[in-house]
Amino acid sequence: MVNIQPVQVVGGGLAGTEAAWQIAQAGIPVILYEMRPQRLSPAHHSEHLAELVCSNSFGAQSSDRASGLLHEELRRLGSIIIRKADEHQVPAGGALAVDRAIFSQDLTKTLTQHPLIDLRREEIHQIPAEGIVVLATGPLTSPALAENLRHFTGLEYMSFFDAASPIVVGESINFDIAFLASRYDRGEAAYLNCPLNKEQYLHFWQELCNAEQAELKDFERETAKFFEGCLPIEEMARRGEDTMRYGPLKPVGIFDPRLGDHRDPENRAKRPYAVVQLRQEDRAGQLWNMVGFQTNLRWGEQKRVFRLIPGLEEAEFVRMGVMHRNIFINAPELLYPTLQFKKRLTLLAAGQLIGTEGYTAAAAGGWLAGTNAARLVWGRSPLVLPSTTMSGALFDFISSTSPRHFQPMPPNFGILPELPQRIRNKQERYGLYRDRALIDLANWLAKSGVRS
Known part of the structure; x- marks a missing residue:
C-alpha cells in the first residue's frame, strides 16, 4: 500500500467538516484540527463539529430559490452536510431548518468513526508549511492564526459584524x-x-x-x-x-x-x-x-x-x-475559483473565511476544497464548477470580482450568467436558472468523473 501523506484540514466548522469528509471518502487520510473545547470562540457553545452558531436554518428549501438550488446541487454532489441536514430537519415552513444539537452531534460521531479521519483537538497558530492544507477556520479565526494569515497573504484581511x-x-x-x-x-x-x-x-x-x-x-x-x-x-x-x-x-x-x-x-x-x-x-x-x-x-x-x-x-x-467580528480574506486578490491560493497551490480555503455567506455556501466551499485537495494528492487537475450553477457562480464571483470593494456574498440569482432570453416573470426566470444549473451540473459530473 502506498504511504500517502495526510491532508491537513484546519477548522471543524461546516466547511472543514465537509472538506475532511470528501477527502476521506476519496481514500486519503485526513488530520482535522479543531481548537474547541481547548479554546472557545466568542459564539460557539459546544465542542461538536459543524456547530450552527447563528440560526438553525439553511435557508429556503425550494430549488427555485437561491439557497434551495444550492441545497439541491450539494445533494447531487454527495455533501455530508446537506445529507445530515435532511436527516435532522425540523418544521420551518419553506426553509430547511435542523435540530442543531442533534445535527452537530451526529456529524461529530460520523467523522470520528471514519477510519481515515484523525480529529485532533488543538489550536493551530500557523498555517502548516508542508503538504496539502485546507484552511477552513471560518469567520472566527483565532487571533494568532489570523495574524499568520495576514503575514502570509501580505494583505490586511477585512471584517464585518455578524450577530x-x-x-x-x-x-x-x-x-x-x-x-x-x-x-x-x-x-x-x-x-x-x-x-x-x-x-x-x-x-x-x-x-x-x-x-x-x-x-x-x-x-x-x-x-x-x-x-x-x-x-x-x-x-x-x-x-x-x-x-x-x-x-x-x-x-x-x-x-x-x-x-x-x-x-x-x-x-x-x-x-x-x-x-x-x-x-x-x-x-x-x-x-x-x-x-x-x-x-x-x-x-x-x-x-x-x-x-x-x-x-x-x-x-x-x-x-x-x-x-462578534467576522474575518474574511480578500478572495479576489488571493484565490483561484478552485479555492487554491495563488501564492501556494497546495493551500486551499473554504467557508465564510473566503467571503461566501451562509451555512450552505460554507458547505459548498468545503466540498470543492476537499475534492480538489484529494485530486492534488492523486496528481489530478483541480476542478472548477460550472458558473451556471449556484455553487460555481459563488466561487467565480469571490475569485473574480473587484477586490477594492469586496464584501461577503450569499447565494443569489444575481451572480448567475444571464439567460439567453429575457424573462420578465421572476418565478419563471428562477425556474429556468434552476433547470439550467441542474442540467449543467449533471453534464459536468459525467465528464469530470466525480462520484456523488
Missing part, C-alpha cells in the same frame, strides 16, 4: 396571543407569530432604539462594518420608524386564524400592524428562534425590551443574542 438571534423556551410563550400561521396561508404553519398594534409597535421601536448596547472593544469599534444581510435589530430600528415593518416584522399576509376568515373585508381592521416571527429551533418544538433579531444589546436590555413584544412578556431565554 445571532435569541432563543426562547416554547413553554414561556403566551399562546393566547401568539399564533401559528404561514404568510398568505401558504404551506405548513411553521412560524409562530406575535402581533403588535401600532401603539405597541411604536413603544417597542422607541425602547429598542434607546436600549443599551454591549460595549465593543477598541479594535472592533475601529473596524466595525455591518453586513447588510444580517443587521442587528437595533441598528435596523435606528434607520427609521418603519424599517423593521418592511423587514423582519413585516405583517403582510399574516393573519390570526382565530379571528375568522382573513378574506372577509370586515376582518381587515384586525390585521396586525407588525409581526414578530419565531421559527422552531428543535424537533420537539421546545425552543423558538426570534427571526431577524440578531442583536448586540446587553443581555439585561434584551430581556427588558424583547419582553415588550406581545406574547413574550414572560419569555425565558436559553440563549441571548450575541455579536
Whole structure:
C-alpha cells in the first residue's frame, strides 16, 4: 500500500467538516484540527463539529430559490452536510431548518468513526508549511492564526459584524396571543407569530432604539462594518420608524386564524400592524428562534425590551443574542475559483473565511476544497464548477470580482450568467436558472468523473 501523506484540514466548522469528509471518502487520510473545547470562540457553545452558531436554518428549501438550488446541487454532489441536514430537519415552513444539537452531534460521531479521519483537538497558530492544507477556520479565526494569515497573504484581511438571534423556551410563550400561521396561508404553519398594534409597535421601536448596547472593544469599534444581510435589530430600528415593518416584522399576509376568515373585508381592521416571527429551533418544538433579531444589546436590555413584544412578556431565554467580528480574506486578490491560493497551490480555503455567506455556501466551499485537495494528492487537475450553477457562480464571483470593494456574498440569482432570453416573470426566470444549473451540473459530473 502506498504511504500517502495526510491532508491537513484546519477548522471543524461546516466547511472543514465537509472538506475532511470528501477527502476521506476519496481514500486519503485526513488530520482535522479543531481548537474547541481547548479554546472557545466568542459564539460557539459546544465542542461538536459543524456547530450552527447563528440560526438553525439553511435557508429556503425550494430549488427555485437561491439557497434551495444550492441545497439541491450539494445533494447531487454527495455533501455530508446537506445529507445530515435532511436527516435532522425540523418544521420551518419553506426553509430547511435542523435540530442543531442533534445535527452537530451526529456529524461529530460520523467523522470520528471514519477510519481515515484523525480529529485532533488543538489550536493551530500557523498555517502548516508542508503538504496539502485546507484552511477552513471560518469567520472566527483565532487571533494568532489570523495574524499568520495576514503575514502570509501580505494583505490586511477585512471584517464585518455578524450577530445571532435569541432563543426562547416554547413553554414561556403566551399562546393566547401568539399564533401559528404561514404568510398568505401558504404551506405548513411553521412560524409562530406575535402581533403588535401600532401603539405597541411604536413603544417597542422607541425602547429598542434607546436600549443599551454591549460595549465593543477598541479594535472592533475601529473596524466595525455591518453586513447588510444580517443587521442587528437595533441598528435596523435606528434607520427609521418603519424599517423593521418592511423587514423582519413585516405583517403582510399574516393573519390570526382565530379571528375568522382573513378574506372577509370586515376582518381587515384586525390585521396586525407588525409581526414578530419565531421559527422552531428543535424537533420537539421546545425552543423558538426570534427571526431577524440578531442583536448586540446587553443581555439585561434584551430581556427588558424583547419582553415588550406581545406574547413574550414572560419569555425565558436559553440563549441571548450575541455579536462578534467576522474575518474574511480578500478572495479576489488571493484565490483561484478552485479555492487554491495563488501564492501556494497546495493551500486551499473554504467557508465564510473566503467571503461566501451562509451555512450552505460554507458547505459548498468545503466540498470543492476537499475534492480538489484529494485530486492534488492523486496528481489530478483541480476542478472548477460550472458558473451556471449556484455553487460555481459563488466561487467565480469571490475569485473574480473587484477586490477594492469586496464584501461577503450569499447565494443569489444575481451572480448567475444571464439567460439567453429575457424573462420578465421572476418565478419563471428562477425556474429556468434552476433547470439550467441542474442540467449543467449533471453534464459536468459525467465528464469530470466525480462520484456523488
